[in-house]
Amino acid sequence: MPAETLALLLGRWAVTREIDDHRTGERARFDGTATIEEARADSDLVATYDEAGELVVGGRRTPATRRLGYAPRGDGSLDVRFVDGRHFVDLDLRTGTWEAHHPCAPDHYRVETRVLSPTSFDERWTVRGPAKSYDALTTYDRLPA
Numbered sequence: 316m317p318a319e320t321l322a323l324l325l326g327r328w329a330v331t332r333e334i335d336d337h338r339t340g341e342r343a344r345f346d347g348t349a350t351i352e353e354a355r356a357d358s359d360l361v362a363t364y365d366e367a368g369e370l371v372v373g374g375r376r377t378p379a380t381r382r383l384g385y386a387p388r389g390d391g392s393l394d395v396r397f398v399d400g401r402h403f404v405d406l407d408l409r410t411g412t413w414e415a416h417h418p419c420a421p422d423h424y425r426v427e428t429r430v431l432s433p434t435s436f437d438e439r440w441t442v443r444g445p446a447k448s449y450d451a452l453t454t455y456d457r458l459p460a
Contacts, residue, residue: 319391320408321361323430324351327458330366337448343372345379349455360384360396408436422447433457 332345347368354360364383369376383403386394392407404415408430417424422444430436434457442449 320393320406321385321387323408323433323436324385325353325362326351326460328455329458330368330453330455332451332453334449334451337450341372343370345370345453347379348458351385354384358384359386361387361393364395421445 328349328351330345330347330349334343334345336343345368347366349364349366351362351364354363362385364381364385366379366381368379370379371377382398384396384398384400385406386396388394388405388407390407391409392405395403395406397403404417404424404426406415406428407413408428411430413428415426415428417426422442425441427439427441428436429439436455438451438453438455440449440451440453442451
């Protein structure tokens with residue numbers, strides 16, 4: 316495993332996300348790419364995450380994007396932040412697995428991240444609460460430079 320979580324994440328990734336919505340019974344799929352690159356020197360972030368692709372729900376196809384930031388935590392792990400700077404979850408892949416929680420009232424988000432190989436990892440999201448109930452599996456496969 317890499318000495319630091321950031322060392323594993325930097326680069327371009329093929330992203331596949333399957334979402335099972337327990338409230339609607341619908342299944343959705345996202346296919347796209349994510350680029351994780353070092354942040355500007357004048358930023359408090361060490362890296363940015365930019366995701367773009369297409370979300371398919373039923374027969375509907377919609378472009379989808381997501382942007383996150385990574386701030387260092389001093390021990391080789393990362394503070395994952397929303398684009399407005401708010402804390403989202405912490406991330407520490409130095410042992411190859413990590414679990415984090417994000418309370419987003421009224422719902423609760425749990426993510427389990429697992430390194431599958433030096434070129435692949437996945438995230439399993441479990442979201443439960445009065446407003447949302449879904450499971451999502453996202454797989455990341457490194458793209459050639």
